[in-house]
Amino acid sequence: MEINHNPNLTSAELSSIWGSYQNDTLGKCTISYLLETTDDEDIGAVLAYGLELAENHIEVLTNIFHKEKLPVPQGFGEQDVNLQAPRLFSNPFMLLYIQQMGAIGLNLYSIALSNSARKDIRDYYTHCIQSSSELFNRATEVMQNKGLFIRPPYIPYPQQVEFIHSKQFLAGWLGEKRPLSTVETSFLFFNLQRNVLGRGLITGFSQVTNDKKVRNYMVRGAEIAAHHSKVVSKFLDESNLMTPSTSDAMPTESTVSPFSDKLMMLHITALNSSSIGYYGSSIGASPRRDIAGAYVRMMAEVGEYAAEGSELMIKKGWLEKPPMAPNRKDLAKG
Template identity: 40%
Template structure:
């Protein structure tokens, strides 16, 4: 493996840098396929512009990642390519969903790129992830502004601004054994709102994918995930409803009736796997900001259910021979034989 000179020293990539670059490449090549298909079926000019921008960013990242892998003499991951997208297939989503997809994908990627930056040490790798954050932040802003302009987004709930600073005086703030629980805190509402959007994206994807996949086991997996997402959405909506707060809109009507697959079953199954990871990340963040016991217990149960479902998906990928192996640490026991 080649090394990068920095401050007079030769620096090879660390395990964390390898892992983040590898993971980023798999995700970017998947998005490249998704945006390629979306662009063949979009009608709205502004949404088309945003899809083109998202696609250009993805291709830019793929090019840079290939340069890094080549320089480091690291085999370029297989990822996804032309065989995983059917350009001639009809649309399975509306233009409105494309816009929602861009925004939600940008939001989760901001989390992922920020994490990648904090576990990178080499200057060129930090610079790459820093540029990725700038790219995706601008895309998030543009897509959010477009959704607002088109009236396609329900803002997070408004609550009264406190008139004074207050401190918690009783454990009832955490949990009441008898009677109604206190109203949700702003930090808890944030978790509800984000996780509703995340689950609705996943649900819509699995509704669409369940219509077009032909393998029985993958179809059953998609239907199971659809129902799990619906269950989670209902639980989260009920928490908001009890405090008379609005929930984000459903995106199920933006799934069209096509039964023609626009992507390979490998890509669709892997996409759901990535969505599961994003959902677990969102719930984890939400859990850290939640103080009410009843909400924490519900989130913990949802995390357990999603983790089991995610594991089922990984097992399916392995059975199909589709799970690409990330870089591994040396097996010292094996080498010592």
């Protein structure tokens, strides 16, 4: 006997598509503006591909919401972007931004795929992983061709297999510190790169918002990113390892906002969430106690900053409510 199995979306799948819709509508607005203001043909081609992906994702996700008879989230639209605003970011920053959006997409879509049961949702996120890989690779290729790609530090190849025989390998608070492992170096390097991106983005947002509370929030975020960059750089410098340049990361002098305050706040909220996740992974990859301890402190600082941002968005009426489980206690009251 053939069984017609057509289950509803699980809470995990519903969470994934709801979050994806928010991110893709935000991405469409942001990339549209960057594409409008770049004067570099190669960078424009990568941005155009990223915009095409966002638009395709929105179409597929909208169809899923309609098919499931679910309300389509509000997300972001034309009212949240001013394509006539002057350029706020440099060409190298735009390229780094779209490359990192590809990298973050790979991380988020991998989680969404592994949390999905229904075949149509798994197929969708499998496609998203493939297209995010293509976006990342295209951006990386252009960065390398233009001499803008900064590689992680090189170290001499090991000559033999060795094992750890001393607890000093884990030390870091007191006494002599051992050199960084390649795993620790990798996480430090890419956390530094993400903080460079975040600082440039938040600084730009702080220049163009007309809301005092939003501006103060952005200024504090830029200060946090700068502080975290120094913390991470210090570990790399102590092992005489190269740190990436930040010369093209800062915005122009424009004070005309290309985005709504709501969009800018949610953009930083999304980056805060990613940052906490990356710091959490970094703790597990850092045997040296002083490095792991630094990540714990930085993660807590970002968590506190993220909570303040959520409170501000709630006060402003900007925070869209995600799908929620029913309140059984209220239902029981009748």
